[in-house]
Amino acid sequence: MNALQLCLAFSSLLFAVGLAGALARSNAIIVLLGLELMLNAANINFIAFWRFSPSSAPATGVIFVLFSIAVAAAEAAVGMALVIAIYRHQKTIRLPDATDLKG
Amino acid sequence: MSAALAIVALATLGSAAAAMLGRSLLRSIFMLAVSWAGVAAFYMWAGAQFVAFAQVLIYLGAISMVALFAVLLTRQSRDEASPPPAALRRAILAVVAAAGVAAVLLWAVAHSPLAVSGSLAPATSVRQLGFDLMGRHAAALLVVGVLLTIALLGAVVLAADGAQERPGDEP
Amino acid sequence: MNPASHLWVIPALPLLAAALGALTPRGGRRLAAGAAIAAMAGALIASCFALHAALAAPAAHLTCNFEWFRLGGGAVRLGWLLDPLNGLMCVMVSLVSLLIFIFSLGYMDEDENFTRFFCFLALFAAAMLGVVVSNSLLLLFVSWELVGLSSYLLIGFWFHKPSAAAAAKKAFIVTRIGDLGFFIGLVWLYDSTGSLLLYDGGRGILEAHALAGLAAPALAGGLAASTAIGLLIFCGAAGKSGQFPLHVWLPDAMEGPTPVSALIHAATMVAAGVFLMARVFPLMAADQALASAPLHALTVVAGIGAVTALMGAAIAVAQDDLKKVLAFSTVSQLGYMMLAVGVGSWVAAIFHLLTHAFFKALLFLGAGSVIHATHHEQDIRRLGGLGGRMRVTFATFAVGMMALAGVPFVFSGFWSKESILHAAMEWEVSRLPLWAGLAGVVLTAYYMTRLTFEVFAGRPRSHAAEQARESPAVITVPLLVLAAGAILLGFLGTPAWPWLQSQLTGAAVPSGPLIESPVLTAVSVILVALGLGAGWYLYGRRPRSDAGAADPVAAAFPAVFAFLAARMKLDELYALTVGRLSSALSWLADFLDRRVWDGAIRLLARLGELAGLMNGEADRDGLNAGFDAVSEGFRRAGRAYSRAQSGDAQGYLRALAVGFVVLVVLVLMGCSR
Amino acid sequence: MSPLPLLSLVIFAPWIGAALIACLPRLGAGACRAIALAFSLSTLALSAVILGCYERGAAGYQLVEMHGWIGALAVHYHLGLDGLSLVLVLLTGLIAPGALLASWRQPGSPRLFSLLFLLLQGAALGVFLALDFFHWFIFWELSLIPAYFLIRLWGGPGAGRAAYQFVIYTLGGSAFLLLGFVAIFAATGTLDFVELARMGADGSLAARLAALGGFWPKAVFAGVLLGFAVKVPLFPFHTWLPPAYAEAPTSVSMFLTAVMSKMGVYGFLRLLWPLFPAPLHAASPFLIWLALGGAVLGAFAAMRQSDIKRMIAYSSINHLSYCLLAIFAVSAASGRAAPAGDAAAAALGGTLLQMFNHGLSAGALFFCAGILEARAGGRRGLGDFGGVRTAAPVLAGLCGIAMFSSLGLPGLNGFVGEFLIFRGVWGLVPWAAATACLGLFATALFLLTFWQRVFHGPRAGAAAGPFADVGPLDLAVLVPLVALMFLLGVLPQLLTGLFNPLVASWAAHLSLP
Amino acid sequence: MSAGPTDAHLLERAPFLLRDWLTHALPEPLRWFANTLIAIAAILAIFGTLFALLTLVERKVLGRVQNRPGPNRTGWFGILQPVADGIKMLTKEDIVPRAADPLLHFLAPVALLGFSVLTFAVIPYGRDLVAVRLDAGVLYFFAAGSATELSIFMAGWSSNNKYALVAAMRALAQLISYELPLLLSAVPVVLAAGTLSAPDIVESQGGFTWGFVPHWHVFTPWGAAAFLVFFISALSESNRSPFDLPEAESELIAGHLTEYSGFKYALFFMAEYFGMCSLCGMAVTLFLGGWQAPLAALEFIPSYAWFALKLCALLLVFIWIRATLPRLRMDQLTRFAWKFLVPLALVNLAASAFWSLSFGWAGPMQALRWAIGIALAVGPFVLLGRRLGAGIGPRTYRYA
DSSP, rough: OOHHHHHHHHHHHHHHHHHHHHHHHHHHHHHHHHHHHHHHHHHHEEEEEEHHHHHHSSSSSHHHHHHHHHHEEEEEEEHHOOOOOOHHSSSSGGGOOOOTTTO | HHHHHHHHHHHHHHHHHEEEEEEESHHHHHHHHHHHHHHHHHHHHTTOOHHHHHHHHIIIIIIIHHHHHHHHTTTTTOOTOSSSSHHHHHHHHHHHHHHHHHHHHHHHHHHOOOOOOOOOOOOOOOHHHHHHHTTHHHHHHHHHHHHHHHHHHHHHHHSSSSSSGGGGOOO | OOOGGGHHHHHHHHHHHHHHHHHHHOOOHHHHHHHHHHHHHHHHHHHHHHOOOOOOOTOOOOEEEEEEEEEEEEEEEEEEEEHHHHHHHHHHHHHHHHHHHHHHHHTTTTOOTTHHHHHHHHHHHHHHHHHHHHHHHHHHHHHHHHHHHHHHHHHGTTTTTTHHHHHHHHHHHHHHHHHHHHHHHHHHHHHHSSOOBBSSTSSSSHHHHHHHTTTOOSSSOOHHHHHHHHHHHHHHHHHHHHGGGTTHHHHHGGGOHHHHHHHIIEEEEEEEEHHHHTHHHHGGGGGGTTTOOSSHHHHHHHHHHHHHHHHHHHHHHHOHHHHHHHHHHHHHHHHHHHHHHHTHHHHHHHHHHHHHHHHHHHHHHHHHHHHTTTOOBBBBGGOOHEEEEEEEHHHHHHHHHHHHHHHHHTTHHHHHHHHHHHHHHOOOOSSSSHHHHHHHHHHHHHHHHHHHHHHHHOOOEEEEEEEHOOHHHHHHHHHHHHHHHHGGGGGGGGSSSSSSHHHSSSSSSOOOOOSSOOOHHHHHHHHHHHHHHHHHIIIIIIIOOOOTTTHHHHHHHHHHHHHTGGGHHHHHHIIIIHHHHHHHHHHHHHHHIIIHHHHHHHHHHHHHHHHHHHHHHHIIIIIHHHHHHHHHHHHHHHHHHGGOOOHHHHHHHHHHHHHHHHHHHHHHHHHHH | OOSSHHHHHHHHHHHHHHHHHHHHHTTTTHHHHHHHHHHHOOOOHHHHHEEEOTTTTOOOOOEEEEEEEGGGTTEEEEEEEEEHHHHHHHHHHHHHHHHHHHHTTHHHHHHHHHHHHHHHHHHHHHHBBBBHHHHHHHHHHHHHHHHHHHHHHSOOOTTHHHHHHHHHHHHHHHHHHHHHHHHHHHHHHOOOHHHHHHHHHHHHHHHHHHOOOTTTHHHHHHHHHHHHHHHHOOTTOOOTTTHHHSSHHHHHHHIIIIIHOOOHHHHHIIIIIIHHHHHHHHHHHHHHHHHHHHHHHHHHHHHHOOOOHHHHHHHHHHHHHHHHHHHHHHHHHSSSOTTTHHHHHHHHHHHHHHHHHHHHHHHHHHHHHHHHHHHHOOOOOGGGGHHHHHHHHHHHHHHHHHHHTTTTOOHHHHOOOOHHHHHHHHHHHHEEEEEEEEHHHHHHHHHHHHHHHHHHOOOOOOGGGGGOOOOOHHHHHHHHHHHHHHHHHTHHHHHHHHHHHHHHHHHHTTTOO | OOOOSSSSHHHHHHHHHHHHHHHHHHHHHHHHHHHHHHHHHHHHHHHHHHHHHHHHHHHHHHHHHSSSSSOOSSSSGGTTTHHHHHHHHHHHHOOOTTSHHHHHHHHHHEEEEEEHHHHHHGGGTTTTBOOOEEEEEEHHHHHHHHHHHHHHHHHHHHHTOHHHHHHHHHHHHHHHHHHHHHHHHHHHHHHTTTOOOOHHHHHOOEEETTTTTOOOGSSEEEEEEEHHHHHHHHHHHHTTTTGGGGGGGGHHGGGTTTTOHHHHHHHHHHHHHHHHHHHHHHHHHHHTTOOOOSSSSGGOOOOHHHHHHHHHHHHHHHHHHHHOOOOHHHHHHHHHHHHHEEEEEEHHHHHHHHHHHGGGGOOOHHHHHHHHHHHHHHHHHHHHHHHHHHHOOOOTTTTO
């Protein structure tokens, strides 16, 4: 296992942890944060490939991660606002209770 | 090198797992902050200084704050009040699914022939990054800017719904 | 320097005054009146200059033509014309107008729409002068219609009186009937000659080239185009000048204020028709050379003129309204003028026009003075005895009356009437006009004598007449000036010194003896004396004692008198023919619209409705049932599928994760196989 | 060539205004009106700009804008302006703001009204400027819808029925028009007016239509003719007009009569005549009778109306029939020897002048009728008034000028157009001109009767009580119109100069394929 | 840390000489480590001393402003007062509430102090006198600064006290609000200097116009405006009056510090002063020319002395403001940030861009450039200021 594979393993595990959190917890905030973790894991992959890639494309990975972080920030802001809005309407932020979109 | 990586990875994973498992929401967030800091450390390790600082600035400085606020504003929520059997079932299912995904990923990582180039990190100065951002990726940068603006406004509108709060009060 | 190029100043001055008057508020009486009078004085001076320039070269037609607008390949052109005829008319019109303007200052003093009145008067003067100076039939027609408009406005000046409003409308409509003929004539002329300029250096319609083309027998029956066009133009002239079938508006027009009656309906506007005939005389006379033609335009003109002269005089005999008498006398005199044109002596017509303008204006103003003094009492039966109370008015009125009656040698009317009768006598076609003219002479003398005695002799027969006193100087001075004109003007055209004739024709007319045909003169003098004597015998010898007393003639011939008093029932005839016809036509048009065309559309709509109804039935029972079944099926399928939509976000995520794993595994298995 | 797409701007400026009003829901009534007026005035302002860059000596289309649009249908976005369009755009620019001002004190939502009105104005302008049937027809139909709502929502008691009849009738006509053009497209593969006119001139259009089948050339001609005949309207397809004009609110009546009725005449000149010279020539002896019917019977029918607005509506029929008469006479004479050229030029020039002049005078008359109606609290019968001239002398004066302009008094604008039409028609079909004179007579008769009954005599009816004279707002509408009546009566070259080359070229090509 | 300038004179080189004298005996890999340790130690020592002095100076100055002597009992003019305070703090009982979260309660002051200290790493104290030469130094500074917010929240929440929690939330809102103008006002400098590295920014401010006007950014229109915004935001970021709401004694007892005592309290205190110092240091670096001398003739004075002088001057201004201005209300605070400072900073960004673009303008164009620049700086200030003043009336208290 070389360094790159180590990094990738690290990111995979982080992704799995995030996924588990997002699936297991019923609190919407934690679910959102789990998603953030998954995003972070993806970012790690980008950086890892950038760092160890043979062709060493100029800074593409870094730039992608920057954009990804920006999008994550936006997602967090909107997500948290949604959580607050849901809370205001239903007095709970438990995801299993928020099933108004049921068909 | 690998040792540093291992330490960082373990710290990150550990704190993340603790965050996902923890009972207390706030503690979870603090643990997550640690985990994010770990990711930043990984970026430092990989030589992506700028990204590392951005990670700290945004995740520690902003997202964790937002999460904290969300937690505090929704404190009256019946926290984890689902009946134990259901929660347990969901937890088991979650762990199984996550484990499956992890297994697949790890298997893929392990079995992929991944070549590693130099041991030296590719040098990327902030100046070069800036030129790239403003040059080849200018359009994307603009789009992200618009996205962030809209997200900010949208978040304000969503959260301020009904209550007569000033937009500025919303972090 | 072409004097004609400045001719536009003459109509422009009063037009300016009219515009000023229109924009002046009601309070600006002095401004409006002052502007109008000043403009008229200016126009008079300019006219004098123009006349001077025209007399310098009587035979030349000074023109100034210009392009109005371009159309297609060509252009519509207008122009100004100056010759002695124009010049004289200009001077006459502006002088009479000026006097009447001044008269109006006193007469209209108490009217609240004083400024408006002067605005209309100035507009009228401008239009009339425009008619006179234009060198294009189109421009002439434009001014012509404006004359009609201002006459309409002035007749209806007291528009709150329904009779005045109706009279104004009648005047406009009746003259418009004639004008439509004129319009068609104009269009025809334009189409066949390509121009409407009277004189255009050889290309004008009154010049030889065009006339030759028009005089050829072109229409059915060997009629020349010029005959038809001339008659159409004569329609317009007849309408304006109150010739026989179209004269009905003129007596009604006396509803307007008296200065208006004097200016428009006696002196100037009604003369416009005669002027027009004189103006286009070459065109009217173009078919004379065409011996084969069944009808000559001038013959018709002469006939109509004769009929009008006689008819007007006859009706005047039986009128009781001061102004109506004068109005029918105007009709009659205009008939004389037309007669003169018809028999080929347009010069005599113009001579009579000029003298008539003065003495008829004088008479009307005298009547106005009487009416003013008696607070709008116009019924001669209720007047009387004014001779002693209003000496100036009486004296001047008597001058006018004698001029109109044709009292020999001193008064202008005698000379002009003599020249007309002389021309009629020399006409070869027929003697009828002469006889009609001579008959008219008796009647004229008779009804004028009747009028004078009724108004001025005897004793007052009403309170108003008792209270009457002489009018102020602003009214009497114009009377005196006009009286002087009524006497002196006649000496411009005596056969012994035919200055007017030679100037108008542009060729020296040899002076002859003072009396051209002694027999005719003798006859007419005797006839005048007869008329005067009869009038004196019936009305002067024993003046009417009170207003209710019957007229001596009415007592003798009640049927005839009533027929004449009812204006020969011509209005009723019109109501029965033209009025009925147009209302029938309008009923038809309305009926077609409301019932036939609209009915057809409605029928279509009903048919459409019916079709829609049937279609709807078919749809509901036939097609819809099948669609309902199918859509019910879709709805069930959708309901079943929507169960998967649990709303559980984590469930979706889980499914995603599991799906991902399964997918990867499947792909791997596929690859390994 | 101007770099600005001026013509698109002319068309779309009112629509931009409409969109603006639609997008600002909180706008106050005054602001709505002001915006609408400003955008309505844009047409006038832009036509001033157009006048600046307009080549007066040229007969063809100017300021042309041509862009590909729908390739599959060979549809182009094609705009162009010649003398005919220019005159009508000017007219629209003059009348539309006036009509909006006329609606200033009208009850009801000014927002919706302004919006619909601006839509209507833009659509009318589009009809006058479009040179491709596709969007021309869109504009043509789009003008109906706002008009329908304007009549329906703001009209008098019978407005519902009148508006319905108006829309259904004209839509029916347009349906035939559309079918006709579908057939033309099927035969030629193009919908461009310029192209079609070229084909019409050399006869290939007829030939291609005939190739579809012997029945088609006549059917297509009849369909197109019907579409325009209803719109103008040509007698006897005019029954929708009096109720629609009478029931519409004043401002809409003004616009309908001044601008919308010109759309039909425009169609005759722009489409029917160039595209079907031969069929029109064949049909014109019959059509002349119809036009005469409109001119004479329309005028006589007006005499019988007791409703002032209906009366003016009939006078519109009468006036427009003169235009049609001139067109049909020219068509009847086409193919004759050369001397007819002068008369044809006069007739066509007169037609264009008459279109403009009728817009001015009928617009002003409807406006005056609106004032009377407003003062009388909704009554507008001839018998409801009396002696208005005593009560409101200024109104009487201005209305009188408009009336005399309408009955063709020389010195005012109406005369020049009618004179030229009669002069031309006389040169081509003398008996028709002579017959049409009956219409002139009847016009004078009914207008003077109207004037006498409403304005003269003692004060009676609605004028018996307090009766206000015109206010500044009314003057703002009437004075420009009246001033133009005088100006164009004296100086018609201001207008004829714009379209003279066009008329000359029309008159010079009076040939049949 | 590099070897230090060799061509400069002795005083300028003194820190490096001292360091090299201490470590020259060590072998090469260790020397690097030792050098770093020495830098850390020096920073801690110097700023620790500064902190001690600053507490004293603040109290003395406040006293003078309020017309009283201030501490004057311990030592000469009270010079030993900080020592006395320190001893007191160290010896006091460390109280942890029973309901508190002990771990976070402990971690909070430590993390706060840690992050505060971290920010010192990138500030250039003198020519080549910088602990870590980072390419993205300014970004690092802000990243580290933003992390302190977390610690404050930690403190507030872990105390399990409602005052503390409310104060923590207030602090969060305030810090986040003012973080934005702070960052945005630094961006123009980055734009002008074309680098994120703090030493390079200082270098870019070297030189003089006409020999006596230094090229400091504060002497440009946009720079002045940005400095103003930065300074105000810095006041707020360091919880200084008039923005000291989180620890408003009269409303919230002592804010998030309510449940802290003894040494932990001292750590908070220290972290706060450290943050203040580092912000002032960054302000000096960005706008006041860092260690550059104000006149060419004064360059004989060593660069670190100039830096210290400027830093002290700014700190005194901080104290002076504390003595002068009253506290703002919460709504006024956020409104001020979002409606005034942020737009101003954004417009200023444009002004700075204009300034860069018009770099080549000369002669009369130069005057125009100044006119436009000043207009771009002053205009928004006036316009926004007018709007800002419009809405803030006295608040009506509904239940009072």
